Amino acid sequence: DTQNQFDADALTLNRFVMANTHDHDLVILMNAIATSCKLITSAVQRAGVAKLYGLAGEVNSTGDDQKKLDVLSNDMMINALVNSGVCAVLVSEENEEPIIVPPGRSGKFCVAFDPLDGSSNIDCNVSVGTIFSVYERRPGSNGTVEDLLRNGGSCLCAGYVAYSSAVEMVFTFKGGDVHGFCLDSTIGEFVHTRNKMVFPEDGGKRIYSANEGNSIHWDQPIKDAVELFKSGEKAYAARYVGSMVADIHRTILYGGIYLYPADNKSPKGKLRLLYEGIPMAMIIEQAGGIASTGMFEGKIQSVIDLVPDAIHAKCPIIMGGKRDVQVVYDQYKKAGVDV
Ligand code: P6P
Numbered sequence: 001d002t003q004n005q006f007d008a009d010a011l012t013l014n015r016f017v018m019a020n021t022h023d024h025d026l027v028i029l030m031n032a033i034a035t036s037c038k039l040i041t042s043a044v045q046r047a048g049v050a051k052l053y054g055l056a057g058e059v060n061s062t063g064d065d066q067k068k069l070d071v072l073s074n075d076m077m078i079n080a081l082v083n084s085g086v087c088a089v090l091v092s093e094e095n096e097e098p099i100i101v102p103p104g105r106s107g108k109f110c111v112a113f114d115p116l117d118g119s120s121n122i123d124c125n126v127s128v129g130t131i132f133s134v135y136e137r138r139p140g141s142n143g144t145v146e147d148l149l150r151n152g153g154s155c156l157c158a159g160y161v162a163y164s165s166a167v168e169m170v171f172t173f174k175g176g177d178v179h180g181f182c183l184d185s186t187i188g189e190f191v192h193t194r195n196k197m198v199f200p201e202d203g204g205k206r207i208y209s210a211n212e213g214n215s216i217h218w219d220q221p222i223k224d225a226v227e228l229f230k231s232g233e234k235a236y237a238a239r240y241v242g243s244m245v246a247d248i249h250r251t252i253l254y255g256g257i258y259l260y261p262a263d264n265k266s267p268k269g270k271l272r273l274l275y276e277g278i279p280m281a282m283i284i285e286q287a288g289g290i291a292s293t294g295m296f297e298g299k300i301q302s303v304i305d306l307v308p309d310a311i312h313a314k315c316p317i318i319m320g321g322k323r324d325v326q327v328v329y330d331q332y333k334k335a336g337v338d339v
Contacts, residue, residue, distance in 0.1 A: 025108060032083075054068055078090060088137050088142065091274055112275040158279035164246065168181065180193055208259070210226065219264075222259065261318060280319060
């Protein structure tokens with residue numbers, strides 16, 4: 001038959017990481033992350049049957065009501081990473097404090113993650129995701145939270161998993177290309193399916209993605225940019241899932257811009273730097289896009305350059321292709337802001 005159902009030489013995640021890094025510990029780490037994401041896939045897809053919808057009765061570091069799936073996904077991620085033997089420090093959106101791995105099982109990596117990002121959508125079966133960033137212990141460090149309180153320039157690897165009609169993992173190594181892997185449930189492996197993801201050359205589809213419910217709180221240049229998206233000779237489409245992984249994945253593949261700006265209600269924005277801002281910024285920029293904060297603490301900054309002052313530090317996010325981020329920059333320039 002024309003469609004080759006079986007690839008005798010499937011490029012699995014492990015093979016890809018080994019071939020591109022020759023770092024056995026990184027192979028073990030990515031395998032541990034992949035294993036926990038397979039477990040999360042199973043939990044998310046069986047949530048209705050296994051009665052996993054609803055609240056767990058706790059509140060997390062963001063003040064969100066924790067869902068049963070938040071707690072389960074977090075436990076699976078922590079157990080996989082602690083027992084991988086290659087991690088020293090873990091930071092999770094679901095844990096107020098960092099997790100220091102006991103010396104007997106400690107290793108060189110420090111991982112920050114949101115195990116189930118967008119989980120407020122889970123009970124109505126809208127896509128959710130896992131987001132992670134990987135740092136290495138600083139020379140001489142046995143693994144402390146300071147190893148993670150560094151800007152995105154020190155981030156070794158960043159990735160996300162989209163739990164949707166398909167389960168896709170996207171990640172990039174520092175300075176490398178962005179690659180996509182689909183979970184082939186018949187063999188339980190993430191298999192390489194997207195080689196070198198890049199923004200469409202011409203900026204791609206005209207799509208803007210923001211929670212306009214906040215728009216009265218935005219600063220004027222952001223309001224002006226979004227109005228321009230709406231009123232240009234080719235009006236943009238509005239697409240907002242409310243799950244960052246879904247919105248960012250679509251933005252890279254189709255084009256457009258995702259905005260969660262600072263505003264007078266939330267001067268540091270809403271999204272978290274270590275496990276949303278930095279990993280997504282690294283992926284977006286290495287796919288040829290721009291990851292800006294917009295106006296943040298008095299100037300326009302690059303998300304990658306921000307140094308987290310705490311593990312749950314927040315940052316504003318304006319991420320997308322050059323064509324559309326430039327529209328935002330132009331509004332700041334008109335307002336006399338150095339860009
Ligand atoms: P809002 C989910 O809670 C999240 O962290 C991102 O996944 C998502 O893009 C954003 O917050 C949604 O926030 O305020 O629009 O509900």
